[in-house]
Amino acid sequence: MATENYKLLKKESLPALFDKLTASGKTIYAPVKNGEKTEFDVVTKYSNDINDEYIQTVQSLKGTVFPKVEKLFDYKSDKTDTSIQEPDFSKFPQNVLWGLHPCDAAAFRPLDATFRWDYDDKYFLTRMKLTTVVGLSCSKHDDYCFCTSVDISPASSDGSDIMLTKNKAGDYLVEIVTEKGQEVYDMAKELFGEISDDKESYITDVPKKFDLNELNKNLDGSFEAPYWLAQSMRCIGCGACAYVCPTCTCFDLQDEGAANKGSRIKCWDSCGFGHFTLHTSGHNPRETQSQRWRQRILHKFSYMPDRIKVFGCMGCGRCSRACPVDMNISENLIKIMEEPKNE
Amino acid sequence: MDKLKQLAKELLSNNQVQIIVGYEEGTVGKARPAFISSPDQADTLIYDERCIHNLAVYLTQHKLPGNTKIAVIASFPVMKSIITLASEKQLDENFIKVIGISKDNNIIEFKDFADIERYINQQDLSFTPEEQALIDKIDAMSMEERWEYWQNEFSRCFKCYACRSACPMCYCTLCITDFNQPQWVSVPSHKLGNFEWHINRAMHLAGRCIGCDECSRACPLDLPINLLTKKLSMDIQKQFGYSAGQSLTEPYALSTYKPDDKETFIR
Amino acid sequence: MSNPNIYKPYLMKIDKVTEEAPFVKTFRLKFTNEEDAAKFNFKAGQFGEYSVAGEGESTFCVASSPTRDGYIECTFRETGRVTSALAGKEEGEIIGFRGPYGNTFPIDEWKGKNLLFIAGGIALPPMRCVIWNCLDLRENFKDFTIVYGAKTVNDLVYKHELKEWEERPDVKLITTVDPGGETPDWKGEIGFVPTVLEKAAPSADNTIAIVCGPPIMIKYTFPILEKLGFKDTDIFTTLENRMKCGFGKCGRCNVGKVYICKDGPVFTYAALKQLPAEY
Structure with a gap:
């Protein structure tokens, strides 16, 4: 194992760093212990409830850049005059997302690719631009984790602006990854030291369950495969998997309010819902749950890499943990590679 | 639960039912709903304290093929669900066989829905x-x-x-x-x-x-x-x-x- | 404003309302903002999202030709929440429009060819855009045939334009209604579109076929065209799937890896054959 040079952030410097971030107008999201669970929450100062040894939260921080409910604009309208009031994009929050694991940090890449595909989504891109991601290497994992199977490592800094790894002393080895990260560092230089250490020795070993490119190739010509039906028999058709997923982007557009005054809203939706693709005529191209399960898997592992050059799964395992009927995604992906495509 | 597996095998091999909705070993120590359609799959059936999903949900989801006789493994809440669904005219008794499991883990082969109703009313029904x-x-x-x-x-x-x-x-x-x-x-x-x-x-x-x-x-x-x-x-x-x-x-x-x-x- | 907001609709004034058939109306729409009008252009086949404040957006093709400047038209049937609200709008009122989205009919490539248009019911509107586009460039094309059918005489849309096409010496128009849908004075054909087409047996030689209609009509029309000798690369249609965004993000309209909103809505029959059954 190789020793390298890192910046050092001592545990006792964290309160001062959080104070500085808050004072500079940043909103900090951090993993906070709540009973047995740890969830991301807004914090204004450092506390001992901030958990740097959590495995994974139920919800990702997708909502900070792609909120579950986003007001696109307000409208006012009478018979012959209508006006549209867009939000003040300059007032969008400056977020610091603290302590995300590498899978979550990497998840911003597919989100970005989708919301940038030929048409720039100003709401997402503005939020993303104002976001600083402070990643945290994983010291633990569970059986749902499979980041290494989707070409992410529990220590990778891809997607992070600053990368932290907790060492034996409980302090952080710090890597400044991007300019945004440099800005945070410059703001609080005095809190950082220098250290030589072996980062890899603090990182958990997530076993590789399958090969991503092999899976991708395997999915070619799988549209009519019998396994979609077999795998989805248990599926009860809720949207839990999509809503906890850090990369799912399906959304709905809804008007709320009266004819003369109201808003247009973009809100989360899921390809797992039966009415998602229902035509007004009553025809539904994805009428059964197996067709919708197929869409979920093919979208992430075949369509996205083909169309926007990025896979739609980061191996965080959230969907599998959240599923009420144990539709375990990595188990199903492995089965897809083992089973024949044609009967 | 060897008896359950045995019963499942029998039901499937003499074609009394075509599908059994029960539980199997899931991932990461969980149990999960399972759909068994051939006798040789019946060995994967399990029943223990982790089998908490209300399987009655699958009886109205229109996922199971029509004109098929279905057996469902029914814990007490599943029995109650079936009675409610039946009282709301959502289930066809001729197509559903209910394999009840008592609180002390004994198998109850219900003859019909009325049999389930009788069983339910013999139990303590008060809120805990x-x-x-x-x-x-x-x-x-x-x-x-x-x-x-x-x-x-x-x-x-x-x-x-x-x-x-x-x-x-x-x-x-x-x-x-x-x-x-x-x-x-x-x-x-x-x-x-x-x-x-x-x-x-x-x-x-x-x-x-x-x-x-x-x-x-x-x-x-x-x-x-x-x-x-x-x-x-x-x-x-x-x-x-x-x-x-x-x-x-x-x-x-x-x-x-x-x-x-x-x-x-x-x- | 730098960086335009892709969700923000243009505000359009309803300039003219035409009742086409029961529950079917055409709106002529003009931009309320002249800058928008000057910047805007589209091509035949493209679609947009039309909205009523408080009700939401609905997807349909632009029904007017890009050769007609200064306005766009849309024709819709009152079916869902938004189209019902649209139907209640009157001349002078404002609605929203986002677009144009999607690909286009390769009209430039059709120079010197015969054109055969085949449409059924409420699917004439998306085709009307192409028809007028080509009629306005009539000298570029040879024979011009339109086969159009609806359930009943009353359900035929663009009745005035049908008359105009009928009277034009450079257009051959065949109209038909389903058996039982005729009136005593009906002079057109009686029968389903595919049957009428087969009887008319237009030549496939140097001809492009553009087909638009309900799925069942399409299903029976394509084989007949192939029987008549049309190559699948010379048969065009436009597909529909439920859409919300129109630009490849909301996740609804994809057919396999093909997004109707971005890669379509215009497809050749050859391209359709490559698609999985998901539309």
Whole structure:
């Protein structure tokens, strides 16, 4: 194992760093212990409830850049005059997302690719631009984790602006990854030291369950495969998997309010819902749950890499943990590679 | 549970049923629903304390092939669900064989739905002290405290509808939330939309809920929404003496009337 | 404003309302903002999102030709929440429009060819855009045939334009209604579109076929065209799937890896054959 040079952030410097971030107008999201669970929450100062040894939260921080409910604009309208009031994009929050694991940090890449595909989504891109991601290497994992199977490592800094790894002393080895990260560092230089250490020795070993490119190739010509039906028999058709997923982007557009005054809203939706693709005529191209399960898997592992050059799964395992009927995604992906495509 | 496997094999090999809905070993130590259609698969069937999913939900989902005889492994909540669904004319007795599992893990081969009804009524049907305590806690809150409690809980909801999907009684083909002419329930999961949904859900299940708690177990965000339907069940039992899942013939309290009703307005 | 907001609709004034058939109306729409009008252009086949404040957006093709400047038209049937609200709008009122989205009919490549248009019911509107586009460039094309059918005489849309096409010496128009849908004075054909087409047996030689109609009509029309000798690369249609965004993000309209909103809505029959059954 190789020793390298890192910046050092001592545990006792964290309160001062959080104070500085808050004072500079940043909103900090951090993993906070709540009973047995740890969830991301807004914090204004450092506390001992901030958990740097959590495995994974139920919800990702997708909502900070792609909120579950986003007001696109307000409208006012009478018979012959209508006006549209867009939000003040300059007032969008400056977020610091603290302590995300590498899978979550990497998840911003597919989100970005989708919301940038030929048409720039100003709401997402503005939020993303104002976001600083402070990643945290994983010291633990569970059986749902499979980041290494989707070409992410529990220590990778891809997607992070600053990368932290907790060492034996409980302090952080710090890597400044991007300019945004440099800005945070410059703001609080005095809190950082220098250290030589072996980062890899603090990182958990997530076993590789399958090969991503092999899976991708395997999915070619799988549209009519019998396994979609077999795998989805248990599926009860809720949207839990999509809503906890850090990369799912399906959304709905809804008007709320009266004819003369109201808003247009973009809100989360899921390809797992039966009415998602229902035509007004009553025809539904994805009428059964197996067709919708197929869409979920093919979208992430075949369509996205083909169309926007990025896979739609980061191996965080959230969907599998959240599923009420144990539709375990990595188990199903492995089965897809083992089973024949044609009967 | 070798007896269960044996029974399953028999049922499938003499073609008494074509599919068995039961449980199998899942991933990461979980049990999960399973669909067994050949005798050699029957060995994967399990039944233990982890088998908590209410399998009755699959009986109305229209996923299982039509004109097929289905056997379902039924814990006590599943039995009650089946009785409620049958009383609401949602199940065809000729196509469903119920393999009951008693609280002490014995297999009960029910002859028909009436047999299940009889069995249910031999059991202790009162709310458990634990259930009562949960409701008492909410009841003890002031109106303001209660409002705040539910506001906090509902605001976390992101409307994945796992509660709806996991509930055997939520079998509408067009849920009120999917109806848009008019848009009864706001689609987005903002505060108003979430209140509209959860109040509607609770009211549509008022007195129909058999108390399996699947809704809150399925909820990825652990919202205690089972308390709403539980409370309504208690109230309806108190007011009308009606409890879901106990009778095949007694009409649902909120969709019927009796000429000798104690309230005068209805006469 | 730098960085335009892709969700923000243009505000359009309803300049003219035409009742086409029961529950079917055409709106002529003009931009309320002249800068928008000057910047805007589209091509035949493209679609947009039309919105009523408070009700939401609905997807349909632009029904007017890009050769007609200064306005766009849309024709819709009152079916869902938004189209019902649209139907209640009157001349002078404002609605929203986002677009144009999607690909286009390769009209430039059709120079010197015969054109055969085949449409059924409410699917004439998306084709009307192409028809007028080509008629306005009539000298570029040879024979011009339109086969159009609807359930009943009353359900035929663009009745005035049908008359105009009928009277034009450089257009051959065949109209038909389903058996039982005729009136006593009906002079057109009686029968389903595919049957009428087969009887008319237009030559496939140097001809492009553009087909638009309900799925069942399409299903029976394509084989007949192939029987008549049309190559699948010379048969065009436009597909529909439920859409919300129109630009490849909301996740609804994809057919396999093909997004109707971005890669379509215009496809050749050859391209359709490559698609999985998901539309």
